[in-house]
Amino acid sequence: MQKRVFQLLADNTSGVLSRISGLFSRRGYNIESITAGVTADPRFSRVTIVTYGDDEILEQIEKQVGKLVDVRNIRELKPEESVYRELALIKVKADPQQRQGIIAVADIFRANIVDVSKDSLIIELTGNQAKIEAFINLLEGYEILELARTGIAGLGRGMDNVTHLESENAVCVNA
Amino acid sequence: MxxxxxxxxxxxxxxxxxxxxxxxxxxxxxxxxxxxxxxxxxxxxxxxxxxxxxxxxxxxxxxxxxxxxxxxxxxxxxxxxxxxxxxxxxxxxxxxxxxxxxxxxxxxxxxxxxxxxxxxxxxxxxxxxxxxxxxxxxxxxxxxxxxxxxxxxxxxxxxxxxxAPVSRFQYPEEVSMRTYKPTVKGHAVQIKKVIKELEKAKRPIICVGGGVLLSEARDDLRGFVEKYRIPVVSTMMGISVMPTEHPLYFGMVGNHGKACANRAMNESDLLIMAGARVADRAVSQPDLITRNKVLVHIDVDPAEIGKNAGPTIPLVGDVKHIFQDFAREEFACEHEEWIRTLEEYRQTLVARRNPNPAYVDPAAFITRLSEKMTSDAVYVADVGQNQIWSCGYHIVKEGRFLTSGGMGTMGYSIPAAMGAKLADKSRQVIAVCGDGSFQMSMMELATMRQYDIPVKIIVLKNGYLGMVREYQHYTYRDNYSVVDLSGSPMLDKIAAAYDMQYQLLENMDRAEAVLDAFLKEDTSVLLECLIDPMDLVK
The missing domain is CATH 3.40.50.970 (Thiamin diphosphate (ThDP)-binding fold, Pyr/PP domains)
Incomplete structure (x- = not known):
């Protein structure tokens, strides 16, 4: 079993995300995370899927997803050729004595404190998955009240795979 | 508007x-x-x-x-x-x-x-x-x-x-879909590779599937295999790509297929799957068709290639385009010895049946029926034992064989036959079903009457859901559960209720005369054949 990150560009039609996620569930593929959002060209959505499986399954995932009528293309985002980022919001229990300690840890990770209340803090952290996990581990001595992670979004590095869509003046990254 | x-x-x-x-x-x-x-x-x-x-x-x-x-x-x-x-x-x-x-x-x-x-x-x-x-x-x-x-x-x-009101209607001449562009043309390098393998092969075979018919590549494929004398087998959906009695055709593969077809596929050194999915019913052990042989998989759907068996040469594209490209290559190959071996298998690996003379033997009946059918007739098989007998004993000349192969949906034959008949009223269209599948679609007799769609229907009646009964016979040692069709209507009365002609065949004695009368006119007739309830497809 290995992890793989796929990036796909899809027509921004209604139901496109359910078609993609439905394909994963009915064929028994695993999704670790899925993120989607509109691109600079509002006709398209970019979706980043983190999945795992053996080579044959990963090949099938690429082909089956690529076959969906709404999907313009799918490609693997290889770690060495790509940038991955995930955002996490972490609500930590913090009385006035604990507050400074938590802020100090957050500073090391260049996290932001986005909300402070009498007895809690919300920390915003962006980074790759390893960084977010490391940060969560460091908060072990404190009580994490709530945690929300976005799953990763990714882009390939450089100009190699950037395609300029002919008819419109938009630039989209794709395979 | x-x-x-x-x-x-x-x-x-x-x-x-x-x-x-x-x-x-x-x-x-x-x-x-x-x-x-x-x-x-x-x-x-x-x-x-x-x-x-x-x-x-x-x-x-x-x-x-x-x-x-x-x-x-x-x-x-x-x-x-x-x-x-x-x-x-x-x-x-x-x-x-x-x-x-x-x-x-x-x-x-x-x-x-x-x-x-x-x-x-x-x-x-x-x-x-x-x-x-x-x-x-x-x-x-x-x-x-x-x-x-x-x-x-x-x-x-x-x-x-x-x-809602429409102010202006204009039908687009072209489709512009950014995201949907199927590959139809085969990759030139892959095509050359396949030709090279064909030149080398001593025991080549082409297994044709429904994709050949869907891409209307029947003539292209037939022309190619006849020119280079390459033997052919088929999946269930590929029946009627080749005439059944074509000297280069060795039958349907799979667990309900012909022994000679399966043996031909297993012993080949080059297997070309053309428009076939390598699905479980045709190929129950995909590793067998990749071992000791070169596997070429031609399919218009790239996701089918490598899904069930990893091919040596994947070739994505429409079968018609690809065989037209093959036809443009000039090469020589020789496998007369292989064809002789296969011919020997065809003669010797024959399934023996012991028909009960008190009933209609579905095998002999279907063979005799197809001999009498017109050359371009459409034979629509339903699902169940009738489907397997139809696959095994129907002789396709230049007609078509339709059935629900992938989903195995009972009740398919009568409505599908109606659609086929309306598509081409000049062709003879015959639906063959069992008494279970007939009852799933018999309400459509009204549709046939209402619109005068002269489909001929054969019901192979054995009083059981035969395919499941056969499974329970082998798997549960004749502990039958929910397969008895007692309570079925009298088909002569059903036919009368719909003002349809009806015939009954109790055993093979009158088969000739009944079949002649059944096929004589282009009208709908319901022919009931009594089958031994204990008859098996295997």
Whole structure:
């Protein structure tokens, strides 16, 4: 079993995300995370899927997803050729004595404190998955009240795979 | 002009001649507008059969079959028909009425989320939200259904969209879809590789599937194998690519196939799968077809290649294009010895049956029937023991063999035969079913009467759900559970009730005379054949 990150560009039609996620569930593929959002060209959505499986399954995932009528293309985002980022919001229990300690840890990770209340803090952290996990581990001595992670979004590095869509003046990254 | 008129215009632009369906309030604007058109409507008796009939028509015309049903239960009833078409890659455009846009999602009367429900059985689906999108959506739907790997497309149209005014109608000449561009032309390098393997091969074989018929590549393939003398076997869906008695054809493979066909496939050193999925019923052990041989897999759907067996040479493209490209290559190959071996297998590996003379022997009966059928006849087999006997003993000349291969949907034969007959009234069309599958579609006898569709029906009656009984015979040592069909109607009375001709064949003694009378005129006849209840396909 290995992890793989796929990036796909899809027509921004209604139901496109359910078609993609439905394909994963009915064929028994695993999704670790899925993120989607509109691109600079509002006709398209970019979706980043983190999945795992053996080579044959990963090949099938690429082909089956690529076959969906709404999907313009799918490609693997290889770690060495790509940038991955995930955002996490972490609500930590913090009385006035604990507050400074938590802020100090957050500073090391260049996290932001986005909300402070009498007895809690919300920390915003962006980074790759390893960084977010490391940060969560460091908060072990404190009580994490709530945690929300976005799953990763990714882009390939450089100009190699950037395609300029002919008819419109938009630039989209794709395979 | 309203949306419903626009839909009808779209169907006319696509050359649609028949719409199979069942009305309800949510599709009434459509059925009102169609009265102004020359498109013929066929009121089917249950919605599932609308899709089957459209499927039978599509398989003969090569164009998408069209059905139109209402919202809610109408739409959910059609799902099995859509799934059946999807499993066999049959092009359909299925129109469903839907409740008023404002009521969508409120669980209103006869509302069902049909686009959501059919998601896993359609190639694509649309929910029309703007009346102005109708021409584009229909143009795309017909294009998607009948290009690349064929399949059903569903268009769900709320009643208010059907009634909305349309200021200007223009049917798009071209389809511009950014995201849908199937590969039809085979890769030149891969084609050369296949030719090289064919030159080297001592024991080549081509296994043809339904894709060959769907891409209308039958003549191209036949021409190629005849020129280079390459033996051919087929999957169930590939039956009728080759005439059964063609010297280069060695029958259907698979666990219900011919021993010589399976042996031919296993002993080959080069196996070319053409438009076949390598699915479990045809190839139960995919590793056997990759061992000790070069496997070439030709399919228009890249996801099928490598799904069940990893080929040596993958070749994505439409079978017709690819065999036309093959035909342009000049090469020499010689495998007469291999053909002689296969011919020997054909003569020696014959399944022996011990028919009970008190009943009709389905094997001998089907063989005799097909000998007497016209050359281009369409034989539609249902699902069950009748299907396996049909595959094994029907002799295809230049006609077609239709059946539900992938989904195995009982009740397919009668509605599909109706669609096939309407597609080409000059052809003889015969539906062969069992007494179980007949009862799943016998309401369509009314449709046949109403529109005078002269399909001939044969019911192989054994009083059991025979295929399941056979499974219980082997697996549960004759502990039969829920397979007894006692209570079935008397078919002579059913035929009389529908004012249809009826014949009975009790054993093989009168087979000649009964078959001659059965086939003589182009009218619908119900022929009941009594089969030994304990007869087995294996």
């Amino acid at each position: 309203i949306g419903a008129d626009a839909i009808i215009k779209c169907l006319e632009e696509e050359g649609v001649k028949y719409v199979f369906g069942y009305p309800g309030v949510a599709i009434c604007p459509f059925y009102n507008s169609i009265l102004q058109s020359e498109i013929q409507t066929i009121l089917i008796r249950t919605e599932q059969n609308a899709a089957h009939a459209a499927s039978g028509m599509a398989r003969i015309t090569g164009k998408p079959g069209v059905c139109a049903v209402t919202s809610g239960p109408g739409a959910t009833n059609v799902i099995t028909g859509i799934a059946t078409a999807f499993a066999d890659s049959i092009p359909l455009v299925c129109i469903t009425g839907q409740v008023h846009t404002e009521l969508l999602g409120s669980d209103s009367f006869q509302e069902a989320d049909i686009t959501g429900a059919v998601e896993s059985f359609v190639k694509y689906s649309y929910l029309v939200k703007n009346v102005g999108d109708i021409p584009r959506i229909f143009r795309e739907a017909f294009h998607i259904a009948n290009t690349g790997r064929r399949g059903p497309v569903l268009i769900d149209i709320p009643i208010d969209i059907q009634n």
